[in-house]
Amino acid sequence: MPIVNPRPAILPELDGLRAVAAYGIVATHVAFQTGAGSAVLERFDYFVAVFFALSAFLLARGGLRDGYYSRRVARLVPAYVVCVAVVLLALPPLAGVNASQVVANFLLVQVYVPHALIDGLTQMWSLCIEAAFYLVLPLYLRLTARGRRIALAVSVALGLAWPWAVSGIADPAVVNLQIWPPSYAPWFAVGLVLAELERAGVRYAGPRWPFPLLALPVAWIAGVIGPRGLAHPDPLEFNVRVLLGAVFAALIVAPFALGQRVAGTWLSSSRMRTLGHWSYSVFLWHMAVLYFVFPVLGVDMFSGHFVVVYAATALASTAVAYVSYELVEVPGARLVRQATAKHAAKTQNSDHPA
Template sequence: MANREARFSARHIASLDGLRGLAFLMVFCRHYGMTSHAGNIWIRSAFYLCFGGWMGVDLFFVLSGFLITGILLDTRELPGYFTNFYARRALRIFPLYYTVLAVLFLMTPWLHLEWHTGHLAYLFYAGNIASNLDPDLVSVRPAVSLLHLWSLAVEEQFYLVWPLLVMLVASRRRLAWICGGLSVGGLILRIGLLLCMPRGSAYEWCYAQLPTHMDGLLFGALGAICVRTIPLEQLLVLTKKVVPFALASLLIVIVWGGIDFHSVPMIVFGFPALAGTFTCTVLLALKPGGAVNRIGSLSGLRFVGRYSYGMYVYHILFWPALSGVLRWLQSRLHSVTLGGVCFVLLMLAATTVTAVVSFELYEKQWLRLKGRFAYQSRRSNLRPDAESPR
């Protein structure tokens, strides 16, 4: 059945760019707020909140599930469904990812990088699996960190199977039930791992694998189904009723087990609570003039959102090599606090400049090729460049 509302995959929704930018800033604060070693009590209190920055990845997952599923639903009856989807995804994701890996390999003699056979898993977006089997694979000693690439692997694994499922399940209602069922399956699997494995290992396996951390992707997909099934105003009324329960659930989990993901309450109940909260956030961002829409439309957040993929890939790539800069700044400024804050701001600025230059001079050239794989709609005016989840 044709969508009764405007096709969201055919429009550019500026507020979602802002949410993407917010997601990156949360992740950035997690990685750098925890490592600045500021001693001031107020700064330390602020940096405590940075422990929750890992939740930005779940916001990324919700946005990806929402946007990608929307594209798939809107194009599954069109010619070249699989070819166009995978070609466009490859042109957006692969050039930067594989170029970075290639450059790192070429820099081996200068950085004295210690590669292992297990690092080959990153070529196949399986680094999340390999690094759980061998924690040494999260970095290439002594200068490079690959820690953050696990989430890209999870998304690519999702993209590999989800288009086929969307194609095979014609009923949107049935697809929505499948989203719920898979989420429950992930919950059961997480509980099983917590019961059968040492607690520390179980946390990592639950956090960094698609079957155990797909709530955000699935809830985002559910949101995409809803906006194509329920009139938007009616859906927003329902969303506003759900928000208090989602937020209350998340708050209870945080009070119970802490803000970090290394806790049983967060692993078991926090993932679906986060997915529900962020899905409601994405849906509320669709309402022009609403509070979430206005926040997501802030120019600063939208700027970060535009370059968020590159910023995510680059932001801690050379963290092991640059950690000495923190100590140097603290020594030169004679202040642990001031040096720590300056280090965080310096890393954010360097990440931003690198990502902007990378996108404008390199990635954009590949994106121009997406025109060769444009969706040819028989029913509506689909605009194919509204798809970029990251």
């Protein structure tokens, strides 16, 4: 049967896990721009896989809800559009961007447009991938249990085949076909499988702390075998990177998604849950914040000082995220929901005239 059951309550610790993922992503970008040279920190981009798995798990566990697409728009678009507009106006390197780059970034299609991943907004590539997942998820949720299992297997196989299929077609410095949505099916599959396991009654009652510790050597192995930095991986290297990212995400997310509901933990604390609420805006703004942190601290890029640059970037990004959440995310989402509700009411009235 398709998934139609009411949405279960959100697990408090997963809010805290969102915060961990957001600041992990900040760490990997700071590590690169300070030239930290850490194999582990270079692969902290695997926290993108954690975000993908979390999104898939939370959206799939409760089934398809009325107004699914309008809810996704309300959640993502207001804060994203404001961030893009401000960054385009504020960052000096973006003074010369062309119209196609601007339009691509506002429409969240920059991974598909030549040279559209631009300073201060390069991290948005992953949001493009997540938006593609949101578009197709309802199709998955309408399938029977057997259909979902087949869809998962096919999507993962397609994801692993994709880098080979597009190898050599385009210059990755112009349009990187390797990072298009099919490649990341294994990362979303982690969350979808966890949702299926939870629905089947699978629970984990053991300690959670060993699993994040096991995730660290996974990131280290991925960083060591490379390629390091921004070197473009060949299809095999890319598949290995994605599969290790899936393992990393599973180790981080699974013990909390399937674990017992434990009150009073660090991740479920009010502070971590608040940071979890702000995590989307932390993700949106941190690259632009990082651009200004270097001159403010008087530190050159690639000259080290990871700890101080990370601390400044994390603190400043948190402050900006708070403002974004309170003044843009929450009221923006409310406006979108109100607008879509009015539109739905008008449509219903027009379909059933008095």
